[in-house]
Amino acid sequence: MASENVYVEHCKGVNGLDKVILREIRGCSAEVYLDGGQVTSWKNEFREQLLFLSSKATFKPPNAIRGGIQICFPLFGTIGSLEQHGFARNRLWSVDRDPPPFPANTSHRAFVDLILRHSEEEVKIWPHRYECRLRVALGPGGDLMLTSRIRNTNTDGKSFTFTFAYHTYFSVTDISEVRVEGLETLDYLDNLKNRERFTEQGDALTFESEVSVDFHKQAYPFSWSF
Numbered sequence: 001m002a003s004e005n006v007y008v009e010h011c012k013g014v015n016g017l018d019k020v021i022l023r024e025i026r027g028c029s030a031e032v033y034l035d036g037g038q039v040t041s042w043k044n045e046f047r048e049q050l051l052f053l054s055s056k057a058t059f060k061p062p063n064a065i066r067g068g069i070q071i072c073f074p075l076f077g078t079i080g081s082l083e084q085h086g087f088a089r090n091r092l093w094s095v096d097r098d099p100p101p102f103p104a105n106t107s108h109r110a111f112v113d114l115i116l117r118h119s120e121e122e123v124k125i126w127p128h129r130y131e132c133r134l135r136v137a138l139g140p141g142g143d144l145m146l147t148s149r150i151r152n153t154n155t156d157g158k159s160f161t162f163t164f165a166y167h168t169y170f171s172v173t174d175i176s177e178v179r180v181e182g183l184e185t186l187d188y189l190d191n192l193k194n195r196e197r198f199t200e201q202g203d204a205l206t207f208e209s210e211v212s213v214d215f216h217k218q219a220y221p222f223s224w225s226f
């Protein structure tokens with residue numbers, strides 16, 4: 001597909017998969033694959049990569065691409081019978097040429113709107129009809145914004161519940177420099193200790209060895225520093 005403008009380029013990525021490159025004038029960029037609706041690259045104005053993408057990522061749909069920002073929908077985690085982190089990351093999304101307006105209009109030039117709709121095959125696994133929209137926008141200063149909107153399109157008016165996450169793999173130069181703040185006093189399940197429950201005591205989570213923990217309570221605001 002030909003380039004649309006300097007800010008948004010539709011092209012082919014690894015294994016001929018469709019991808020969209022967003023660029024801003026200062027040199028920052030982001031790449032989004034239609035497979036999984038997944039951001040796989042985010043570079044700042046110095047062309048430094050901010051996201052981790054595994055060298056073992058296969059780019060073979062319907063396997064999720066290992067790295068970047070995976071969209072977990074309609075499930076984050078492993079509750080119930082659905083596959084871990086839901087199926088949205090395994091599906092081929094489409095470019096949404098005519099998205100509904102956003103409440104707050106932004107002046108971004110580098111953005112793409114994607115949409116994922118239920119498939120009849122999928123309704124057998126998760127009996128709901130939906131539209132899942134995602135806008136990926138790159139600001140002039142290189143900030144990356146993801147906006148998700150989920151619409152229930154069940155024809156019988158039945159409501160559904162879901163969980164959602166941006167499963168983000170950050171690229172980190174020195175893990176010992178990373179601190180995650182704002183989790184103090186919250187309970188978590190430790191995946192490396194049979195999902196035993198603990199309460200976070202420290203004012204910052206730091207990483208001296210492998211850590212795999214799930215904080216289930218809402219924990220905002222929190223912040224990372226690298």
Ligand SMILES: O=P(O)(O)OC[C@H]1O[C@@H](O)[C@H](O)[C@@H](O)[C@@H]1O
Nearest residue numbers: 064077084085167191212213214
């Ligand atoms: O291998 P998956 O399904 O992509 O999951 C990646 C990771 O997802 C995290 O949410 C889990 O806490 C980890 O245990 C897991 O390794």
